[in-house]
Amino acid sequence: MFVCWRPGVTAGPLVFSETAKLRSRTACRGFTTIELVVVIVMVGIVAAIALPRLSRSGFEERGLRDQIVAALRYAQKSAIAARQMVCVTFSPGRIDFNISTAAYPAANCSAGTALVGPDGTVLSVVPTGSTSFSAAQPMLIFDAAGRPGAGTSVVVNGLPARLAITVESETGYVH
Template identity: 40%
Template sequence: MRSVGRFTVSGFSMPELVIVIVVASVVAVSVIPKFDTALGLRDDAWRDQVLAALRYGQKSAVAHRRLVCVTVNSTSLSLRIASANPASSCNSDLRGPEGSAVFATNGDSSSTTAVAPAGVIYFQPDGRATSDGAGTTVSSRTVSMSGVSSITVNGETGYVQ
């Protein structure tokens, strides 16, 4: 603070402002890459949830000797199971960790998740992955997600990797 005539002037001097800007810049440069890492971990967690749910669906089909239907979209993955065998459609929810048919949820609505070829993945009682509930067309699938490596479902064996 200094006095100029009858008035008192207060504030920061130019060197103080420059020092604050330099310190803020250094902090920003060191912290911003860590945010990218945190966002990458969120993408990895979504991939891991999808991978685990697909494996669970395939193993459940074999263990219960029932058709299991897997529906994947950008923000969730759900599983349904047929109540009888043989079946060409799934009519009951396969309960997930939270008691619902939704096994995996993605909190990042801006990320993209796609199944190629598109459509429901049907795990047959023998473990194969097909594009129809009747099991006539074996279909290998790829689940692609933004920011992480894709997941492959082998049609002949149902193996998820």
């Protein structure tokens, strides 16, 4: 026996015989509630994963900001560990890090060597894609105690002003 709910019928399900089953197949086409719920859940999951990836607004800028902060903190800690001056040079499109070989307290960054990063390569920050930055001063020098000669700020273009990078003048704290 074949049971089919038909829209508009309020008296209950219509019961067809086996021979009528083949003729009335088209009367019962559609999706079950379970199928519809599963599809809606799957569409929701795909939307939750795919939509944030389509709008990459601010993602590359935030990554550049985090990379600059990490590099500045590493330069400061390298100055303390080596008991040497570390010079940070902000040039258009690039940030270079040198460790001074001059005797303390002279800060001769041109006589220094390139600071090697934690991965064994020369430490340098280069923006990718359309990201860019601007620094308040062209150079920042950390002394042997990790204090900067003067505080500075670095702004990553495309991010809100509250996310500007600040190096405190007294302590050298990078945030």
